[in-house]
Amino acid sequence: MTQLAIEVGALAKVFGGLAAVDGVSLSVPAGERRVLIGPNGAGKTTLFHCITGTLKPTRGSVRLFGRDVTRDPEHRRTALGMGRTFQITNVFPDLTLLENMTLAIVGTDRRKWVMHRAVAAFADVRRQALEGLEAVGLAGRAAQPVKLVSYGERRQLELALALNTRPKVLFLDEPCAGLSPSERQRISKMIAGLPRDITLVMIEHDMDVALGLADRVTVLHQGRVILEGTPDEVRANAEVREVYFGHG
Numbered sequence: 001m002t003q004l005a006i007e008v009g010a011l012a013k014v015f016g017g018l019a020a021v022d023g024v025s026l027s028v029p030a031g032e033r034r035v036l037i038g039p040n041g042a043g044k045t046t047l048f049h050c051i052t053g054t055l056k057p058t059r060g061s062v063r064l065f066g067r068d069v070t071r072d073p074e075h076r077r078t079a080l081g082m083g084r085t086f087q088i089t090n091v092f093p094d095l096t097l098l099e100n101m102t103l104a105i106v107g108t109d110r111r112k113w114v115m116h117r118a119v120a121a122f123a124d125v126r127r128q129a130l131e132g133l134e135a136v137g138l139a140g141r142a143a144q145p146v147k148l149v150s151y152g153e154r155r156q157l158e159l160a161l162a163l164n165t166r167p168k169v170l171f172l173d174e175p176c177a178g179l180s181p182s183e184r185q186r187i188s189k190m191i192a193g194l195p196r197d198i199t200l201v202m203i204e205h206d207m208d209v210a211l212g213l214a215d216r217v218t219v220l221h222q223g224r225v226i227l228e229g230t231p232d233e234v235r236a237n238a239e240v241r242e243v244y245f246g247h248g
C-alpha cells in the first residue's frame with residue numbers, strides 16, 4: 001500500500017459563524033501531485049493554513065506520513081518535512097538574493113555554527129545557496145538586492161527558500177498569482193520540473209496549469225470537497241463546470 005504523505009480527517013475551521021472549511025477529509029499519497037481548485041472563498045487557503053499549522057482548526061486532524069501533527073506548531077511541521085512558500089515579507093529586501101539564501105541555509109542547518117568551523121563551512125553554504133538559486137532559474141540574479149528584482153523573481157525566490165527546507169511535501173498557494181504570462185509559464189515549468197519524490201499540494205486558479213500538472217484534483221466548494229478525481233474526470237464533471245465555471 002502506498003504511504004500517505006498527508007491525511008486530513010474531518011477538518012473544520014469556523015470564523016465567527018462562518019465555516020470556511022466544513023468537514024474536509026483528504027488523503028494525498030506520497031509522490032502525488034494534487035491540485036486544489038474551487039471558486040473564490042471556497043476555503044482553499046484556510047485549509048492550507050490549517051494543514052501547515054498557520055491556523056488552528058476548530059475540529060479535525062492532520063497527519064503527516066502517518067504521524068498526528070494536529071497540535072504541532074508550524075516550525076515543528078517544517079522540521080518534519082512540511083514545506084510551503086514563505087511570505088516574501090520574511091526576506092531582507094536590502095540584502096541580495098544570494099545573501100538571503102545563505103541566511104536561510106544557515107538558519108535551517110542543524111549543525112552547530114561554531115566559529116572555528118564557520119570559515120571552512122562558508123564555501124559549502126555559498127555553493128548550496130547558489131545551487132538553490134540556480135534550481136529556480138535565478139543564478140543570474142544572485143547579486144541583486146531583493147528590492148530591485150521583479151515580482152516574478154521574488155516568487156521564484158520564495159520557491160527557492162521553500163525548497164531549501166528540503167520538504168517531503170510542498171504546499172504552494174497560487175504560485176503564479178499576479179505574474180505576467182511569460183513569468184507564469186516559467187514558474188509552472190519550474191514546478192513541473194520538481195523532483196517527483198516531493199509530494200506536491202497546490203492551489204491553482206488557472207485550469208490549464210492545474211489540470212496539466214495534477215495527478216489528481218480536489219474540488220472545494222463552500223468549505224467542502226465536492227469532487228476528487230483525475231484531471232479528465234474533473235473536466236467532464238457537470239457540477240464542477242457549474243460551480244467553477246458558472247455554466248453547465
Ligand SMILES: Nc1ncnc2c1ncn2[C@@H]1O[C@H](COP(=O)(O)OP(=O)(O)OP(=O)(O)O)[C@@H](O)[C@H]1O
Pocket residue numbers: 015020038039040041042043044045046047
Ligand atoms: N481570518 C479570517 N477571518 C474571518 N474570515 C475569514 C478569514 N480567512 C478567511 N475567511 C473567510 O473564509 C472563507 C474562505 O476563505 P479562503 O481565503 O480560505 O478562500 P479561498 O478558497 O482561498 O479563496 P481565493 O480563491 O479567493 O483565494 C471566505 O469567506 C473568507 O472571507
Ligand SMILES: [Mg+2]
Pocket residue numbers: 044045046
Ligand atoms: Mg486563497
